[in-house]
Amino acid sequence: MSFGGFIAKEFRLIYDERIPWDAYFSLDNYSIVTTGGGWERHPFSKYLFDLIREVALTVSGGKKDASFRISLVFCSATAVSFSLLHLYKYLRNIISLPLWISLFLVLFFSVFTTPIILSFTPETYTYSLFLLVFFNYFSALNITQEKKMTTLPLTGFAIFIGGLTITNLAKVYIPICLENRLFQKWSNIVSAFIRCLVSIGAFFLLYLWRLDFKLHTIVEQTFSQYEKFSKPKVTPLWDMIASWFWGGNILFPSFTIRDYHSKIGFQYKALFMDVYSLWVPYLFLSVLTCLVIWSLVANYKNKLVHMLGLSLFCDIVIHCILKFGLHTAYIYGGHFIFIVPMLLGWLFYSQKTKPKILSALWCVLIILFAYLSLNNLYRLNEVVEFAKLYYR
Numbered sequence: 001m002s003f004g005g006f007i008a009k010e011f012r013l014i015y016d017e018r019i020p021w022d023a024y025f026s027l028d029n030y031s032i033v034t035t036g037g038g039w040e041r042h043p044f045s046k047y048l049f050d051l052i053r054e055v056a057l058t059v060s061g062g063k064k065d066a067s068f069r070i071s072l073v074f075c076s077a078t079a080v081s082f083s084l085l086h087l088y089k090y091l092r093n094i095i096s097l098p099l100w101i102s103l104f105l106v107l108f109f110s111v112f113t114t115p116i117i118l119s120f121t122p123e124t125y126t127y128s129l130f131l132l133v134f135f136n137y138f139s140a141l142n143i144t145q146e147k148k149m150t151t152l153p154l155t156g157f158a159i160f161i162g163g164l165t166i167t168n169l170a171k172v173y174i175p176i177c178l179e180n181r182l183f184q185k186w187s188n189i190v191s192a193f194i195r196c197l198v199s200i201g202a203f204f205l206l207y208l209w210r211l212d213f214k215l216h217t218i219v220e221q222t223f224s225q226y227e228k229f230s231k232p233k234v235t236p237l238w239d240m241i242a243s244w245f246w247g248g249n250i251l252f253p254s255f256t257i258r259d260y261h262s263k264i265g266f267q268y269k270a271l272f273m274d275v276y277s278l279w280v281p282y283l284f285l286s287v288l289t290c291l292v293i294w295s296l297v298a299n300y301k302n303k304l305v306h307m308l309g310l311s312l313f314c315d316i317v318i319h320c321i322l323k324f325g326l327h328t329a330y331i332y333g334g335h336f337i338f339i340v341p342m343l344l345g346w347l348f349y350s351q352k353t354k355p356k357i358l359s360a361l362w363c364v365l366i367i368l369f370a371y372l373s374l375n376n377l378y379r380l381n382e383v384v385e386f387a388k389l390y391y392r
Contacts, residue, residue, distance in 0.1 A: 003380075004077050004120030008069035011387040014120060015069050020262055023391070024271040024383070025117060026328040033072065033122050043207050044163030045124045052122065072122040079130040080119040084110060086133045087338060091345045094140045094304065101348050108365065109341040111373050114249045114333030116380065124164045129334035131161050132168065136311070136342070139175035140304050146180045148191070155199040162203055167318055168335055169203065174310045178303045235275060240326050243275035245319050247285045248330025249337040251372060252379035253277075257386065269390040271383070273330050284371055287364065292340060295347035305346050308339045 008014050013023055021028040031037060033053055036046030056071035057064075084106055091102040109115060118126040135157055142149050154172065162169030176182075176192050183189065235243075243253055253276045260270045276282055299305040315336040319329045344365070351357045 004073040005070055007120050007384070007387065008073045009066045011391040012069075013387045013391040014122070015064065015072060016268075016391070017064060018262060018264075018266045019268050022260055022270045022272075023268065024386075025273060026331055027117075027121055027123050029122050032124060037124055039210065041167070042124050042163075042165055043210055044159065045165075048127065048164070049122070073120045076122055076126045077119045079126050080115050083115070083130045083133045083338065086130075086137045087341060090133070090137045090140065090342060094137065094144060095342075095345045095349050097345055097348055101345070104365070104369075105341040105345055108344075108369050108372070109338065111369070111376050112250045112333070112337060112340075113252050113330065113376065114337045116376060118334055123331075125331060125334035128161065128164045128168060129338065131157075131164065132171070132311075132335065133338050135161060135172070136307070136338075139307065143175060143178060143180070143303055143307075148179055149175060149195070151195045151198050154195055155202045158199045158203045159206065163206075165335065167314075167324075170314055171311045172199070174307050178307055235327070237323075237326075239275045240329070241320050242282065242285060244273065245326060245329035245332075246289070247276065247281060248273050249333030250288070250340070251281055251284060252376050253281065255379070255382055255386070269386075271386050272328075280371075281375075284368060288340070288368060291347060291361075291364070292343050295343040295350065298350035299346045302346065305343070308342055308346075312336050312339050 004014075015029055015033060016023065017030060020030050023029065028037060032042075032045070033049055036042055036044075036049045039046070052072065052075050055075070056068045059071045060067035087109060088102055088106045091097045091105055092099070097105075114125075114129070118129055138153070138157075139149065154176070158169060158172045161172055173196055176196060179188070179192065181188060182192060247253065252273070254274045256272050256274045258270045258272060259267065261267050296305060296309055315332065318324050319326050319332060325332060348358070348361065351361060
């Protein structure tokens with residue numbers, strides 16, 4: 001919060017009425033705060049950001065000044081803080097890890113690119129991060145206690161999670177497929193089907209109501225957005241996946257500055273992430289990826305790990321296979337990157353009776369943490385220098 005407060009107080013980077021989008025890392029702060037973003041991707045985010053904007057305006061006395069920006073940052077930082085809290089609760093209450101391992105993994109995650117950026121960014125991804133971490137904790141708690149998720153919370157999660165970003169809607173129904181004894185009785189299958197049907201029906205009824213039931217508009221705009229955000233780029237596919245989808249949400253790469261202008265002709269500088277230029281970041285990501293895969297393999301019988309793997313797979317399909325937004329995939333980390341510390345937690349759990357392997361795992365993660373922290377702090381300083389130059 002202190003870093004975000006400093007950025008909000010000293011610079012216009014977080015919110016500037018003259019800059020509708022892409023001031024930094026292709027994030028659309030002004031557009032999101034004022035309109036909630038594109039309705040076809042963020043159907044109900046308008047209502048959340050109407051509330052946030054009004055609160056911020058009340059605090060700032062109706063002015064869109066530093067106090068207004070600080071209020072926006074406070075809301076974002078609070079959402080990220082609660083995300084970290086529920087990650088900790090997942091590690092402690094679901095996986096039952098010791099205190100020091102849980103704290104280390106939360107600290108490790110806190111220096112990832114995604115929570116750093118979202119902690120001072122008023123965007124849908126910030127609140128999706130909180131909702132998805134909380135949802136995974138709530139769902140895991142239900143499964144471990146052999147409880148079914150009833151229609152009301154299922155519908156609520158569908159509306160809130162899918163309403164902020166519609167592509168996350170499918171993730172809400174993953175835990176239903178993993179309920180205990182689901183396929184042992186027809187009555188269990190029918191019950192799950194009815195709950196899902198009511199939930200999906202409620203969501204799409206509200207979605208259509210939001211658009212005055214203009215179904216053709218949804219179809220046209222959805223295809224239009226897919227065409228716009230899935231065009232092939234010069235960068236090789238493997239490097240976009242490594243540097244932007246996976247790495248860009250964990251480890252800051254170098255940056256590039258581009259000249260942009262708004263529809264009314266206002267000229268401004270925009271900051272974007274480049275691909276990695278050295279072999280060390282690729283080695284870092286390779287090691288971390290191996291640990292994640294190891295966790296998935298070591299816990300292949302665990303339903304809770306299946307839930308995390310399937311959730312991550314949804315984003316792999318959307319961004320890596322369908323290539324939607326792959327060229328700026330470093331902004332989507334709030335939808336999936338929290339799965340990394342959760343899977344690392346399950347890796348610790350699977351090796352708890354093997355002290356030598358645990359010691360080696362600790363050594364590897366401490367080295368990764370040291371490099372991650374130094375790199376991201378260095379790059380964060382570059383963000384500040386960029387703001388000093390162009391957003392005073």
